[in-house]
Amino acid sequence: MATVTELRYYPVKGCAGVGAAQAELTRAGLAHDRAFMVVDEQGVFRSQRRDPLLAAVRPAVEDDGRRLTLTAPGAEPVTVAIDTDGPRREVRLFGAPFLGIDQGDDAADWFSGVLGAHSRLVRVPPEHDRVTDGLIPGTSGYADSCAVHLLSRSSLDRFNELSGVAALSVDRFRPNVVVDGWAEPHTEDRARRIAVGDAELGYAKLAIRCSVTLVDQSSGAKAGPEPLRTLARYRRAAAGGVAFGSKFAVLRPGTLRVGDELAVGAWGASEL
Template sequence: MLQLSEIWIYPVKSLGGISLNESKVTDRGLEHDRRWLLVDENNCFITQREHPKLALFQTKITADFLEISHKAVQESVKVSLNPDFSGNQKSIEVTVWEDIVVAFEVSPEISQWFSAILGFAVRLVYMPDESLRKVEPDYAVTPNDVTSFSDGFPFLIIGQSSLDDLNSRMSQAVSIRRFRPNFVFTGGEAYEEEIWKEFTIGNLPFYGVKPSGRCIIITIDPETGIVSGKDPLFTLSKYKKVRKKVIFGQNVIAKQLGNIGVGDVITVQKRI
């Protein structure tokens, strides 16, 4: 039996994630997933690729707020989970890969808090509901498929069997947190999620659209923010390379909105 074993969201792109027992599936990903983003002075997104220490920022949800802390700083900050930018605040055009996305700065004070810790100027911005960022058209299920500030797709699923197989090939095991999935499941064969075309989690249908290409972020220890060596990227490159891309996991688009929870049964209707 295939069964959902973990649910993760990453409210601020490239910062620490939150493990959940249940979540809402929205049109652009799990509720609150990657709706916030740090941008530099040129309004370009920043990630752990260039700034591994972003891993030291932790997030948690308390009541109606997202609380953000840092492992080396006592003070934390809180931002509303449902911010209102209906006043005179000007929108900002931010760059995420090749996309220009309309966003709003959360507050100058919170931007300054991040800037002081990082040592360079950044702003924390939020993607409002009105901002629609399309997924890659070659892999879209419909022309209306959108995502948040994710790299390209609203969901990522990885099997525990895939992680177990990878760890069996290395001298030191790594956790699933390296790969920043939204869904983890137990059961089935290693890497089988990469050929899933249509499947359900509970009673909600999803489409598998593209195996996930991996980068150097998976070499960063999420506990320390330090690059731990060439693995697991190096080991994956020996046997999980497709057209010069190292792959691990499957990018996913939802067909229907609703709720999911840990323990939900996964049923695969169609494989590639």
């Protein structure tokens, strides 16, 4: 039986994740996941693709979602009150327009100093109604696409066997849910409906990997060419790019816990 071995959410898009033994799963993913986003002066999102130092920023949502604390090497920590009803501004994510609530000058000045470029921090507004794509559509905050990224330990073990270099840790792939117990690598590609805890997930699509996987998640420094070099040898997707892990929509919200068993209610063929 497969079980959940890690849960991780990423409060600020592109920044470090927060591990949890238990997390609420909402329609948009784990609570607080990608609820915030750093944007440039034009409102375009920043990511590790061009700002790898985001990986070294460690956010913490405190006081039941009322405060956000940000820390990074070489910078004084800052704590800001989370604004959930301030004026909206237009932001852009992969060219698509969305709205965000600006979180004030303290957060903006802090990120601008850490990244060395003008930046603002915005939060998803309560009325955010994004629809994500895939076999089963869903919603999410400021994630690249779907609400939940799930990766199995057997898939990571297989990658590390094939790479022939120092093993990469799972955080290089920034999953929300890590699963152990599936003997066959990439079983997550074929699982179409998964009951876990009192929640249910529906398969959306393969997770197509980008240059973010080249960034060391502890230092914020680029450390390529792995994993993309090895993935290009055996995980090329028919639609383009290389795939590793799968994305899921939330069919039924609930509570997830490390140790929860996964029950797959429907299977399908891999899209690879």
